[in-house]
Amino acid sequence: MDRCLIYGIEMDNRPKIAISSCLVGQEVRFDGGHKHFRYATESLATYFDFVPLCPEVAIGLGIPRPTIRLIAGENGTTEAVSNADRTLRYTDQLSAYGVKMASTLDRVSGYILKKDSPSCGMERVKVYQNNDGPPDRTGIGIYANEILKAHPNLPIEEEGRLNDTRLRENFLERVFLYHRWLQLMEVGVDSNALVKFHTVQKFAVLAHDEPAYRELGRIVAGVGTRDIDDCCRDYIALLMSAMKVLTTPKKHANVLMHIMGFFKESLATEDKAELLRLIDAHREGLVPVIVPITLINYFRKRHPNSYIDGQTYLEPHPPELMLRNTL
Numbered sequence: 001m002d003r004c005l006i007y008g009i010e011m012d013n014r015p016k017i018a019i020s021s022c023l024v025g026q027e028v029r030f031d032g033g034h035k036h037f038r039y040a041t042e043s044l045a046t047y048f049d050f051v052p053l054c055p056e057v058a059i060g061l062g063i064p065r066p067t068i069r070l071i072a073g074e075n076g077t078t079e080a081v082s083n084a085d086r087t088l089r090y091t092d093q094l095s096a097y098g099v100k101m102a103s104t105l106d107r108v109s110g111y112i113l114k115k116d117s118p119s120c121g122m123e124r125v126k127v128y129q130n131n132d133g134p135p136d137r138t139g140i141g142i143y144a145n146e147i148l149k150a151h152p153n154l155p156i157e158e159e160g161r162l163n164d165t166r167l168r169e170n171f172l173e174r175v176f177l178y179h180r181w182l183q184l185m186e187v188g189v190d191s192n193a194l195v196k197f198h199t200v201q202k203f204a205v206l207a208h209d210e211p212a213y214r215e216l217g218r219i220v221a222g223v224g225t226r227d228i229d230d231c232c233r234d235y236i237a238l239l240m241s242a243m244k245v246l247t248t249p250k251k252h253a254n255v256l257m258h259i260m261g262f263f264k265e266s267l268a269t270e271d272k273a274e275l276l277r278l279i280d281a282h283r284e285g286l287v288p289v290i291v292p293i294t295l296i297n298y299f300r301k302r303h304p305n306s307y308i309d310g311q312t313y314l315e316p317h318p319p320e321l322m323l324r325n326t327l
């Protein structure tokens, strides 16, 4: 995918995904090992360039090194402390490195973090109390926390969660969407471009979050009356949070019925019946969503419709990734 056209936006550059270095097989862990996440290097590497980052090595902790843990500090704070010497604290260095790297990620379309790490973990990281009682799972890695704060719209996931096919599809749909947004920002956006961007995204948003779909429509409708930068800021914040809401068979069926409405005059009775049957089968959990979508894509070839043809919903990510092929 060196140069291609996706949804009418030319992509000169492959999307970039930042990733914890140990997940791409780099031997940077405390014990000199790695946590190779093969899905990234064997499947996603076809479509993305990775930007591996290891905060613990970057702040000079070395390989191998004593492990660190999060402990509860004062006033609800969390500290990263060496397990070998509890007087050694790395909170400030990890936090400063996070702030520094966050400022370099403006052209990155996603981030895959190592779960459970006191530096890289995105959520549910163990936090110990000072009295060494059992940890609770309420922490966020010190480095990861700075990335999350600086880039609230950036799709960020942990490798563990990406083993769940629904979370995986959701993450990658957001990564490709965010990449298109970054491309739009790069060429410069005006009200027409924002309206066009939103128009092709409509059914995709509807499949995730209907209230946000309506609110996004209101933001775009008011684009001529507001500062374009303010509009874009509100639009992308709401869009990216809406796309985090998981789809369901019922929501997909709703969107597919909307799309079917665009064909109803041109389809033969038996074609309509077959499409309806597959939409119902998906709603009932009998076939994956790719099944009715494949039939719609076949009908689109016979009955082109510029509005439907442009919708990212029908192909939000490369079909070869087979993200919609499971129930």
Ligand code: SF4
Pocket: 020, 021, 022, 023, 028, 029, 030, 053, 054, 055, 056, 057, 114, 117, 119, 120
């Ligand atoms: S989890 Fe983060 S800090 Fe730990 S080895 Fe992997 S990249 Fe480095």
